[in-house]
Amino acid sequence: MDRLVIEGGRRLEGTLPVSGSKNAALPILIATLLTDEPCVVENCPTGLRDIRTTVRLLESLGKKTKVTGSVVRVESTGSLKTQAPYDIVKQMRASVLAAGPLLARFGLVRVPIPGGCAIGLRPIDIHLKGFETMGARRIADQGDIIMSAARLRAGPIRLRFPSVGATENLMMAAAVTPGRTTIKNAAREPEIEDLAAFLVRLGAAVSGAGTSTVVVMGRAKLHGARYKVMADRIEAGTFLIATAAAGGKVRVAGAEASHLTAVLAALKKAGAKISSGKGWIEISMDRRPKSVAVKTSPHPGFPTDLQAPWMALMTLATGFTKVGETVFENRFMHAAELGRMGARIAVSGSEAVVAGVERLSGAPIMASDLRAGAALLIAALAAKGRTTIQRVYHIDRGYEAVERKLARVGARVERVK
Ligand code: EPZ
Numbered sequence: 001m002d003r004l005v006i007e008g009g010r011r012l013e014g015t016l017p018v019s020g021s022k023n024a025a026l027p028i029l030i031a032t033l034l035t036d037e038p039c040v041v042e043n044c045p046t047g048l049r050d051i052r053t054t055v056r057l058l059e060s061l062g063k064k065t066k067v068t069g070s071v072v073r074v075e076s077t078g079s080l081k082t083q084a085p086y087d088i089v090k091q092m093r094a095s096v097l098a099a100g101p102l103l104a105r106f107g108l109v110r111v112p113i114p115g116g117c118a119i120g121l122r123p124i125d126i127h128l129k130g131f132e133t134m135g136a137r138r139i140a141d142q143g144d145i146i147m148s149a150a151r152l153r154a155g156p157i158r159l160r161f162p163s164v165g166a167t168e169n170l171m172m173a174a175a176v177t178p179g180r181t182t183i184k185n186a187a188r189e190p191e192i193e194d195l196a197a198f199l200v201r202l203g204a205a206v207s208g209a210g211t212s213t214v215v216v217m218g219r220a221k222l223h224g225a226r227y228k229v230m231a232d233r234i235e236a237g238t239f240l241i242a243t244a245a246a247g248g249k250v251r252v253a254g255a256e257a258s259h260l261t262a263v264l265a266a267l268k269k270a271g272a273k274i275s276s277g278k279g280w281i282e283i284s285m286d287r288r289p290k291s292v293a294v295k296t297s298p299h300p301g302f303p304t305d306l307q308a309p310w311m312a313l314m315t316l317a318t319g320f321t322k323v324g325e326t327v328f329e330n331r332f333m334h335a336a337e338l339g340r341m342g343a344r345i346a347v348s349g350s351e352a353v354v355a356g357v358e359r360l361s362g363a364p365i366m367a368s369d370l371r372a373g374a375a376l377l378i379a380a381l382a383a384k385g386r387t388t389i390q391r392v393y394h395i396d397r398g399y400e401a402v403e404r405k406l407a408r409v410g411a412r413v414e415r416v417k
Contacts, residue, residue: 001390001391001392001393002392002393002396002415002416002417003388003389003390003392003415003416004377004380004388004389004392004395004402004403004413004414004415004416005386005387005388005413005414005415005416006362006377006380006381006383006386006387006388006389006411006412006413006414007362007385007386007412008246008360008362008380008381008382008383008384008385008386008387009246009382009383009384009385010246010381010410010411010412011246011247011248011410012242012243012246012247012248012249012250012381012406012409012410012411013248013249013250013409013410014250014251014408014409014410015250015251015252015253015408015409016239016250016251016252016253016405016406016408016409017252017253017254017405018231018232018235018236018239018252018253018254018255019043019045019047019048019070019231019232019235019254019400020042020043020044020045020070020228020229020230020231020232021045021191021194021229021230021231021232021233021234021235022045022048022050022051022232022234022397022398023164023189023191023232023234024190024191024194024195024229024230024232025041025043025044025045025051025054025229026050026051026054026094026097027094027097027168027172027191027195028041028194028195028198028227028229029041029044029051029054029055029058029072029074030054030057030058030094030097030098030101030172031101031172031175031195031198031199031202032058032063032074033058033061033063033080033098033101033102033105034101034104034105034172034175034176034199034202034222035202035221035222035223035224035225036076037076037222037223037224038073038074038075038076038224039073039074039202039224039225039226039227040071040072040073040074040225040226040227041071041072041073041074041226041227041229042070042071042226042227042228042229043070043228043229043230043231044067044070044071044072044229045070045232045400046067046069046070046072047400047401048396048397048398048399048400049393049396049397050092050094050397050398051072053088053091053092053095054092054094054095055067055072056088057084057085057088057092057095057098058074060081060084060085060088061080061081061084061098061102062076062077062078062079062080062081063075063076063077063080064076064077080102080105080106082102082106082108082109082110083109083110083111084096084098084099084102084109084110084111084112085112086112086143086144089111089112089114090112090114093114093117093122094165095111095114096111096114096124096127096165096169097165097168097169097172098111099111099127099131099145099147099169100127100131100168100169100170100171100172100173101172101173101176103131103136103147103148103149103152103173104152104172104173104174104175104176104177104218105176107148107149107150107151107152108146108147108148109146109147109148110141110144110145110146111144111145112143112144112145113140113143113144113145117369118330118333118368118369118372119328119330119331119333119369120328120329120330120331121329122328124145124165124166126159126160126161126163126166127163127165127166127169127170128145128147129160130157130159130166130169130170130173130183131147131149131152131169131170131173133155133156133157134149134152134153134154134155134157134170134173134174134177134181135149135151135152135153136148136149136152137149151177152173152177153177153179154174154177154178154179154180154181154216154218155179155180155181155182156181156182156184157170157181157182157183157184158183158184158185159183159184159185159186160185161185162185162186162187162188162212162298163187164187164189164191164192164298166187167183167186167187167192167214168187168191168192168195170183171183171192171195171196171199171206171209171214171216172195172199174204174216174218175199175202175204175206175216175218175219175222176204176218176219176220176221176222177218178218178219178220179217179218180215180216180217180218181215181216181218182213182214182215182216183213183214183215183216184212184213185212186208186209186211186212186213186214187298187299188210188211188212188298188299188300189298189299190210190230190233190256190259190299191230192209192210192214193209193210194229194230195209196209196210196214197209197227198225198227199216199222201225201226201227202222202223202224202225203219203221203222203223204216204217204218204219204222205217230256230259231254231255231256231259231279233255233256233259233260233303234303234305234306234371234398235398235399236252236254236255236256236259236260236281237260237263237303237305237306237309238306238309238374238378238399239252239405240252240255240260240263240264240267240272240274240281240283241263241267241306241309241310241312241313241378242309242377242378242381242406243272243283243284243285243409244267244270244272244283244285244289244313245289245312245313245316245378245379245381245382246378246381246382246411247285247286247287247382248284248285248409248410249282249283249284249285250282250283250284250409251280251281251282252280252281252282252283253279253280254279254280255276255279255280255281256279256281257276257281260281261300262294262300262301262302262303263302263303263306263310264276264281266292266294266302266310267283269290269292270289270290270291270292270313270317271285271287271288271289271290272284272285272289273285288316288317288318288356288358289313289314289316289317289318289356290317290318290319291314291317291318291319291320291321291354291356292314292317292321293321293322293323293324294307294310294323294324295322295323295324295325295326296324296325296326296327297326297327298327304325304326304327304328304331305371306371307323307325307331307371308331308334308371308372308374308375309371309374309375309378310323311323311332311334311335311338311345311352311354311375312334312338312343312375312376312378312379312382313378314354314356315338315341315343315344315345315354315356315357315360315379316356316357316358316359316360316382317354317356318356319355319356320353320354320355320356321353321354321356322351322352322353322354323351323352323353323354324350324351324352325350325351325352326350329350331369331371331372332347332352333368333369333372334368334371334372334375334376335347335352337365337366337367337368337372337376338360338375338376338379340363340364340365341360341361341362341363341365341379341380341383341387342357342359342360342361342363342383343357343360343379344356344357359383359384360379360382360383360384361383361384361385362380362383362384362385362386362387363383363387364387364388364390365380365387365388365389365390366389366390366391367389367390367391367392367394367395368391368394369394370394370395370397370398371398372394373389373391373392373394373395374395374398374399376389377389377395377402377413381406381411381413392415403415
């Protein structure tokens with residue numbers, strides 16, 4: 001299994017390019033199930049395991065795919081299957097997003113219930129309740145959920161929580177359900193806007209994406225489309241926080257400042273200088289970070305996916321910092337590993353208190369999930385000495401060629417097979 005070996009303590013200088021967004025590409029690729037016509041999805045981070053798993057999911061459901069660089073072409077081979085295989089769903093929870101398109105098009109879908117994962121229980125009740133509101137019936141059978149409906153009905157749906165996945169699943173189902181579906185208390189993440197733009201290319205009418213009320217005017221039949229996925233705001237945020245921790249001056253190319261408002265505000269408070277223009281954000285940091293408390297919440301709040309990276313930065317801050325997690329119930333696994341590098345963190349329920357130290361020191365550590373892995377990488381870049389990170393496959397789920405990208409800004413990161 002791969003390990004990353006990092007020689008820390010070097011300033012980062014130069015330009016870091018961001019890839020296409022994993023969390024936008026996933027639902028967009030799955031939305032190709034809504035049409036039998038060919039679709040071409042550009043700027044997909046095809047080096048990531050989750051994107052390759054999504055391509056396998058599409059194939060297992062009966063699509064033909066071709067991956068060329070960052071472009072994925074999806075074509076029909078005839079009929080689609082309505083059953084998602086367990087060995088794919090257990091690898092990638094986002095597979096449940098296939099339920100919306102398949103149920104809406106064929107009146108039937110069978111998906112394994114994804115189990116919990118390292119960051120929380122992650123039930124799918126909001127997705128299922130939404131389908132029921134649209135007229136589907138649900139039965140559970142041997143760990144699978146079977147949903148059926150002679151025909152889904154368009155209409156009003158209110159979510160009990162603005163779940164990103166449930167909003168996407170319901171938007172896709174609504175896109176092929178003739179009539180007007182209104183999703184209230186919808187998630188407002190930029191990835192929702194990207195999916196909406198793709199659905200519009202397919203021929204649906206969607207308005208309000210990015211606000212808490214999304215309106216979809218569905219059509220019985222959608223056509224094919226070509227689409228370019230947005231840049232990955234979480235990868236961009238990770239690179240900015242890494243520069244703040246290690247010190248230096250880095251331009252993150254491809255990033256959109258409007259997608260990272262809460263994070264950029266926190267970085268400025270911590271003492272970083274930030275400038276931005278169309279398609280780039282630049283950070284420069286030449287001091288020890290000041291402590292800045294954050295509490296995660298759905299967009300436009302501070303993103304849960306950058307909570308662990310932020311905690312890594314705050315381990316080096318002057319003074320005490322509170323870090324609160326409100327989106328997932330168990331997303332502090334990085335705290336103990338950061339402790340192995342000299343960080344002082346006390347976790348209590350959904351809050352952590354970090355007492356900043358002047359220096360972290362390199363140590364052998366282990367990633368427990370994707371963003372926890374990113375936090376360890378940031379700490380390692382800033383630390384004195386050598387860090388070895390095990391279970392790098394977690395980091396590889398969300399960061400394409402991370403060691404090659406970081407090498408461009410002067411980091412010493414080596415992958416050892
Ligand atoms: C998406 O997950 C992202 N994944 C996550 O990215 C991200 O952390 C999350 O949104 C929040 O921003 C993808 O886009 C593929 P949710 P998703 O449904 O859709 C609870 C990363 O590191 N909930 O908004 O699964 C749930 O348990 C990842 O890239 C229910 O209770 O997130 C969680 O506590 C990990 N019932 C909260 O809502 C439901 O039916 C937010 O989940 C659905 C969700």
